[in-house]
Amino acid sequence: MTVTLRYENGSVRVDGDVSDAVRSTLPGVESDPRSGGLRAPAFRYAAIRDALSAADVAVDDRGLDLDDVPNLETSYELRSYQEDAVDAWEDAGRRGNLELPTGSGKTVIALAAMAALSTPTLVVVPTIDLLEQWRTELEAEFDVPIGQFGGGEQRIEPITVSTYDSAYLKAEDVGDRFGFVVFDEVHHLGGEGYRDAARLLAAPARMGLTATFERPDDAHEVVAELVGPLVHRLSVDDLAGEHLAPYDVKRVEVELTPEERERYEANQETFTDYLATSGIQMRSGSDYQELVKRSGTDPEAREALLAKERARRIMLGSEAKVAALGDVLDRHRDDRVIVFTAHNDFAYEVAERFLVPVVTHQTSASERREILDRFREGRYSRIVSSNVLDEGVDVPEANVGVVCSGSGSEREFTQRLGRILRPRDGKTARLYEIVSADTAEERVASRRR
Structure with missing residues (x-):
């Protein structure tokens, strides 16, 4: 008896007399009452084919419908x-x-x-x-x-x-x-x-x-x-140092002004006081979603959410942080610099303050392409972005990155560092993290490292 494999609407269909012993070796298969055979998600196709072969079952394999491809050759010499x-x-x-x-x-x-x-x-x-x-x-x-x-x-x-x-x-x-x-x-x-x-x-x-x-x-x-x-x-x-540019990472801690500190602490207290009485511990994204959900009907939850946002704005956009960014940009005026932020509002503030082109999720595809092309060509020496340049953008000329805000994700940090590591003769990459001292941002920065 020959078993036939077919691709059908995102699944692999197995038709033929399959013994219970053989069926037990086929990953992901279930009975299909419509065809009277078996069916599994298409990604199981290779494993099912191999399992049938291992069981010495004759297979009529119609699972793939591949066009001919000429012999492909690559000019790259692999390292x-x-x-x-x-x-x-x-x-x-x-x-x-x-x-x-x-x-x-x-x-x-x-x-x-x-x-x-x-x-x-x-x-x-x-x-x-x-x-x-x-x-x-x-x-x-x-x-x-x-x-x-x-x-x-x-x-x-x-x-x-x-x-x-x-x-x-x-x-x-x-x-x-x-x-x-x-x-x-x-x-x-x-x-x-x-x-x-x-x-x-x-x-x-x-x-x-x-x-x-x-x-x-x-x-x-x-x-x-x-x-x-x-x-x-x-x-x-x-x-790093052989196949990627050698690099340095420097953390710059800045202090809130007395007035910023007072407002930050007051808003943080409003937020944490609500958490203490609400049973929400903010240990995961679902906890945050629960807070947002409650804010729709609970005025105290809404005020806590707004207080958290106000504290965030103070922490991530402090006067000293903006001044520190200005120092870095001045020090690296001859370099190609990417400024990374976590939020659009601060990205646009940086763009306006320092006359830097900005790329956010709101930037059109054509404008983003033009900005990145000019950055690669050297017509722009610096750009600021809110997350959208964290991955998938090839800017080998960049050699300085400035993280003004971000999440605690190690992935995000690695991706941002990676944007400036393309090797070039004599290049040393430098990544700065500008962090507001004695705020929640310190804990976030420590997690991502």
Whole structure:
């Protein structure tokens, strides 16, 4: 008896007489009353195929519908640590995640894997900026048409690059058209809405690329199930000085003025007094969501939330912090500087105070592209951003970063540091953290380090 595998609407369909003993070895399968056979999410296709082969079951494999791809070649010569990463991925059965610092050439590693497989490949990225960067790189490296899902285009080619949003929407229809899928900034795949982008694809070969694999919500365990385990890891310090620019990190602590201190403490007290009587401990995002929920009907909860916001504004935008930023910008007037903030209001304040171009989530794609191009060309020597430049933007000329505010996330800190580590002759990168002393910001800064 031959078992037939088919791709169908984001799932793999298993038809034929499968014994109970064999069925127990097939991961993720469930009975399908409509077809009378078995069915599993498409990402299980390779494991099901391999399990049937191991059980000596004859298989009529119709799971993939792949177009021919010419022999792909890459002009890049891999560095030794990049070869190690590719080898580790190969040894893991061409499934797994690679954690390497920003600037270490993760794209080059993926291109080498694509050349080795020469199979239809989907590259999935989180932003339009990365979509355009990948498409430009793929067009330059491989002499084949490059498809695109996202950014106003919906065109499939054997080599296609897609945003996570578009991959989620298209995966059910094109899930059998690719033998290899690359998830850039793969930690995004842990988000609830994006997981189906991987579940609905049948591609046997899978590679995840990131500078920070683990997520504080443990969703990296889902990523490991969908893409494969973490198979290779290198830190910034493993490569700094040889393959990345050497770097220094300096913390600058500033004091609130007496008037700022009085207002900060008063607002913090309003906030903490409410927490003490409400039973909310603010240990997780769900605690904050509960506070926001209560603020809709409870005036005291609303005042506590507003007090927390007022304290934040004082802490993150103090007079001394702005003055310290001015000192750093003056000291590095001949360098390329990125100023990182956590909030739009402070980013716009910095832009107005120091006449610095600003990039936020409100900045249009065309304006953002123009600002970044001028920064790369040297027409702008400094830019300020609220989070949107933390990842996925290639600005190799940047050599100074200033963190004026941020979260306690180690990922965010690593990504911001990575923006200034692209190697260049004679370059030493410097990252400044400007922190308001004796405030909640000190604890946040310590967590991310």
